[in-house]
Amino acid sequence: MRHEFKAAILLAAGLLSVNAAQASLIADGPGLVYDNVANVTWSSNGNLFGSMYATDPNLINQIIAAVPTVHDTPNAYDNAGPGNYNLSASDFNAAGYSVIDWWGAMAWAKYLDSTNYLGHNTWELPTTYNQNCVGYNCTNSMLGELFYTGLGGTAGQPITTTHNASYGLFTNVQNVAYWSGTEYASNPDLAWYFYTGNGGQYEYYKFYNNYSWAVLPGNAGAANVPEPASVALLGIGLLGLMAGLRRHRRFG
Numbered sequence: 001m002r003h004e005f006k007a008a009i010l011l012a013a014g015l016l017s018v019n020a021a022q023a024s025l026i027a028d029g030p031g032l033v034y035d036n037v038a039n040v041t042w043s044s045n046g047n048l049f050g051s052m053y054a055t056d057p058n059l060i061n062q063i064i065a066a067v068p069t070v071h072d073t074p075n076a077y078d079n080a081g082p083g084n085y086n087l088s089a090s091d092f093n094a095a096g097y098s099v100i101d102w103w104g105a106m107a108w109a110k111y112l113d114s115t116n117y118l119g120h121n122t123w124e125l126p127t128t129y130n131q132n133c134v135g136y137n138c139t140n141s142m143l144g145e146l147f148y149t150g151l152g153g154t155a156g157q158p159i160t161t162t163h164n165a166s167y168g169l170f171t172n173v174q175n176v177a178y179w180s181g182t183e184y185a186s187n188p189d190l191a192w193y194f195y196t197g198n199g200g201q202y203e204y205y206k207f208y209n210n211y212s213w214a215v216l217p218g219n220a221g222a223a224n225v226p227e228p229a230s231v232a233l234l235g236i237g238l239l240g241l242m243a244g245l246r247r248h249r250r251f252g
Helices: 002-020 048-055 059-066 102-114 142-150 165-169 228-251
Strands: 025-027 032-035 040-043 069-071 084-086 177-183 190-195 200-205 215-217
Touching: 025 165, 032 142, 048 059, 059 102, 069 102, 102 177, 142 177, 142 190
Parallel strands: none
Antiparallel strands: 025 032, 032 040, 040 215, 069 084, 177 190, 190 200
């Protein structure tokens, strides 16, 4: 009976600790990582566009065919009338095709939707919520929250060298600028980006070439992750079992 009681204690403690540890980043099915602070699901591949192009050199033509025009806030670089930008191969012109301009990045996210990538059609670029935070320690954006909270990054340090254990949930993470899908409110010629090489958040012209990290709203792989409430209830049940074992031992 003593061994059964100890086993029940260890199992309950383990399950309750799992619930407590469900902070921030959780593996959420093949190719997905759920962030329960920002309530978004990341592609586990930090350079998914580059990986896709490496296996399919026709990717750019496919993106342009699926999303020929990107609609944005009217700006000086719209080439198809105010609020409309027609894509061309020049929007995907950086070395190795790992980096693309803002319109190319927006089109790529929509292309993922059109192909139902990993079974989902709500792919987008990360959002920048707080447009008043520039530079370090800006956690009020999806990428900022991922860098500082999810991955344990430090201002001024590259994420590939300074991070926590959750970093292992991802592949191909780069020390680079990643586009945000959020335009710069004061000047729509620009959009926000986050630099994982030092944890800085900034804005720059949309024609600049950056990397892209795709994200889904909410818990996209919810069926694969135990609900915190369910884990807690299981732990409570086991605690009840422990109490029963204790009474049985005392009076049996």
